Amino acid sequence: MTTPRSATQLSVRPYAPGDEPAVLDLVGADRLPGQPLTTPAMLAEALAGRSPIDTDWWAELEPPTTEVIHDEAGRVLGVVSYAKRPSDSAGFILWLHCREEQALAEALIARALDRLGERTAHAFEFASALTLGLEGLPARHRPATAKALHSAGFTGRDLWRYMRNSLPFSGLPHAAHVRVDEGEDPPGKRLEVREGGELLAEATIGCPVAGLGVLWWISVAPPARGQGLGLALLGTALDLLTRLGAREAILYVDDDAPPGDTERDRTAANRLYDRAGFTEVDRLHSFTRRP
Incomplete structure (x- = not known):
């Protein structure tokens, strides 16, 4: 695929163990004040579809699929994780990071929606193991991702005030x-x-x-x-x-x-x-x- 950010050819593939450093850097680039630095152990839990917060909600999901988007040189530029919930057939974009490049966010969201198929989809619905309880997308710190979700047809709900x-x-x-x-x-x-x-x-x-x-x-x-x-x-x-x-x-x-x-x-x-x-x-x- 190509994106408006450049003429670079971008590709999406499944997450591999060797992607860990790049993905941790992507997650760290979006870290909020009051949040810990995401560790390899935290990432492993998120990849496995587990979280110490909202545990019961995660247990309702099928094992998540995590994919990375990379350029022709193999550099990982973004990551998305998504899953289905058998009880109601809903799909979930669980977490996504791309250094707030909107074109990349749009590509990753489109990829997740394509793989989830025609169904109700939720995004940033509950906390992952990557953070300490963030049950949603921090809209002011992640404006490109929020805009990409709206462009893809999502409707946002302002639910929580996060304080420190x-x-x-x-x-x-x-x-x-x-x-x-x-x-x-x-x-x-x-x-x-x-x-x-x-x-x-x-x-x-x-x-x-x-x-x-x-x-x-x-x-x-x-x-x-x-x-x-x-x-x-x-x-x-x-x-x-x-x-x-x-x-x-x-x-x-x-x-x-x-x-x-x-x-x-x-x-x-x-x-x-x-x-x-x-x-x-x-x-x-x-x-x-x-x-």
């Missing part, structure tokens, strides 16, 4: 009588505040990876809201992440609730994180294309 903060972070209150237990899914710690056996607040943090810790969840029961308990538990959780070796904390806010949906409204959560010094890195989008 440096640790240690001082100035936050701390919750009293916090119980800390081991967490399994995902691996980490579960913090609880109870009164008379009643759960008032809880938080879940991940075990730090390369100095990066994730706040997966924090919640305050309705009767205990408005008393500063959420901010205090957040302060305790961030201190615990620091003691576990984290130098940065990241989190994700699913603030895609439509107007009037008070059950899923995240205004208070966003205000809490802003107050605690977190800054927005990007918005995470997922995409769907109907046949």
